[in-house]
Amino acid sequence: MLDVPQSATAGIVRYCEDLFRDLNFESARAWKAAEPGRKVIGYMPYYIPREIIHAAGALPLGILGGGDQLEVIHGDAYYQSYICRIPRSTIELGVTGRLDFVDGMLFPSICDVIRNLSGMWKLMFPGVGSRYVDLPQNFKDDVGGVFYQSELNEIRHWLAGITGRPISDSAIRASIVLFNESRRLVREVYALRVEQPWNVPASELYLLMRAGLVLPVEEHNQLVRDYMASVREQQRPIKDNSRVVVSGAFCEQPPLSLIKAIELSGCYIVDDDFMLINRWEKSDIAVDGDPVANLAYAFLHDSNSTPPKYEPDLARKGLYLVESVRKNQAEGVIFAMASFCDPALLDRPILQDILKQHGVPQIAFKFAENSGQMQPIREQAGTFSDSIKLWSGT
Ligand code: SF4
Numbered sequence: 001m002l003d004v005p006q007s008a009t010a011g012i013v014r015y016c017e018d019l020f021r022d023l024n025f026e027s028a029r030a031w032k033a034a035e036p037g038r039k040v041i042g043y044m045p046y047y048i049p050r051e052i053i054h055a056a057g058a059l060p061l062g063i064l065g066g067g068d069q070l071e072v073i074h075g076d077a078y079y080q081s082y083i084c085r086i087p088r089s090t091i092e093l094g095v096t097g098r099l100d101f102v103d104g105m106l107f108p109s110i111c112d113v114i115r116n117l118s119g120m121w122k123l124m125f126p127g128v129g130s131r132y133v134d135l136p137q138n139f140k141d142d143v144g145g146v147f148y149q150s151e152l153n154e155i156r157h158w159l160a161g162i163t164g165r166p167i168s169d170s171a172i173r174a175s176i177v178l179f180n181e182s183r184r185l186v187r188e189v190y191a192l193r194v195e196q197p198w199n200v201p202a203s204e205l206y207l208l209m210r211a212g213l214v215l216p217v218e219e220h221n222q223l224v225r226d227y228m229a230s231v232r233e234q235q236r237p238i239k240d241n242s243r244v245v246v247s248g249a250f251c252e253q254p255p256l257s258l259i260k261a262i263e264l265s266g267c268y269i270v271d272d273d274f275m276l277i278n279r280w281e282k283s284d285i286a287v288d289g290d291p292v293a294n295l296a297y298a299f300l301h302d303s304n305s306t307p308p309k310y311e312p313d314l315a316r317k318g319l320y321l322v323e324s325v326r327k328n329q330a331e332g333v334i335f336a337m338a339s340f341c342d343p344a345l346l347d348r349p350i351l352q353d354i355l356k357q358h359g360v361p362q363i364a365f366k367f368a369e370n371s372g373q374m375q376p377i378r379e380q381a382g383t384f385s386d387s388i389k390l391w392s393g394t
Helices: 008-021 026-033 050-055 086-095 112-124 141-163 169-195 202-211 217-232 256-264 291-301 319-327 342-357 375-391
Strands: 040-043 059-062 104-108 129-133 242-247 267-272 332-338 362-367
Touching: 008 202, 008 217, 026 040, 026 059, 040 050, 050 059, 050 141, 050 169, 050 291, 086 112, 104 112, 104 141, 112 129, 129 141, 141 291, 169 202, 169 217, 169 267, 169 291, 202 217, 202 256, 202 267, 242 256, 242 319, 242 375, 256 267, 256 332, 256 375, 267 375, 319 332, 319 342, 332 342, 332 375, 342 362, 362 375
Parallel strands: 040 059, 040 104, 104 129, 242 267, 242 332, 332 362
Antiparallel strands: none
């Protein structure tokens, strides 16, 4: 940890790190074993409607590959070498039995690799319900909205088949309330980092957000509250760091050591796109009325921008990054993207061009979830931070 005193904060962060390092998902296994009939539904990045899984009485479990701890032995045999690592390490998690307690898997339409993985999962694990989730790329209510409501109702029906009981509208409304609270807390802790990045290191916030992918939302909400309360009681030393936005790691995750390397190089990360699912919708989802229609409306009209999500207005393409820089008083952008990640790498030149037009300094590098050598990253990010301090006039 970075400058973390032995405090309540350290205890919370250690707990989150234990969850992060546990590739056997013991906490989710314990949740399932606590009551007969409980089901666990895994999902891949970047977004799925967790509210419906929760309303079904199941635990949504984020699967983000094997990170830098898992040696991929079998997974490499299923994919060519020139693609990203997350599908291979996810296969490895599956074939080594680490996901043998998962009752269903959802694969959102983020890219062709995940689409292929959903088909492979069906073939490799025929006893597990698996479903590809088609997300709308048309944002008109009478086209994409109608389509997405129908997709959500199909997911609802699919989940009811797994749990053995129908999912009522009122159960979905109750879940929306809980996830609204989750998003509110996540926005609050992100805002706290913008205000005091020295008190909310990115490596800690990252672990806190990862915990949200394996814990029940009720528990995670309390954990975020406890973290903020504890952070507000302490004051860590303020450093003369540059404020940066990290962009591009919305699916395969960088090693934790990479996030720490960026921080240790002299950068405060004040915004990022790690695990966007925790803050996919920008404000509360409406609770009254048809809950499925409300989920669809929020996806179409109130969700964050990211390369895998189609931007129908060409004039707005990439502006979200400039807006993030302005809103979070950042001084530059670090593009950190998974090697061979098509959605990230195809958009990067467009995003770089827009940042250039707005005078925002930037650097770019690639990673794999198991990258080991951080010294070049640290040097590159450190030089970037120094150049911002010396020449950007901020
Ligand atoms: S890292 Fe990129 S290419 Fe790989 S599965 Fe994720 S979105 Fe697709």
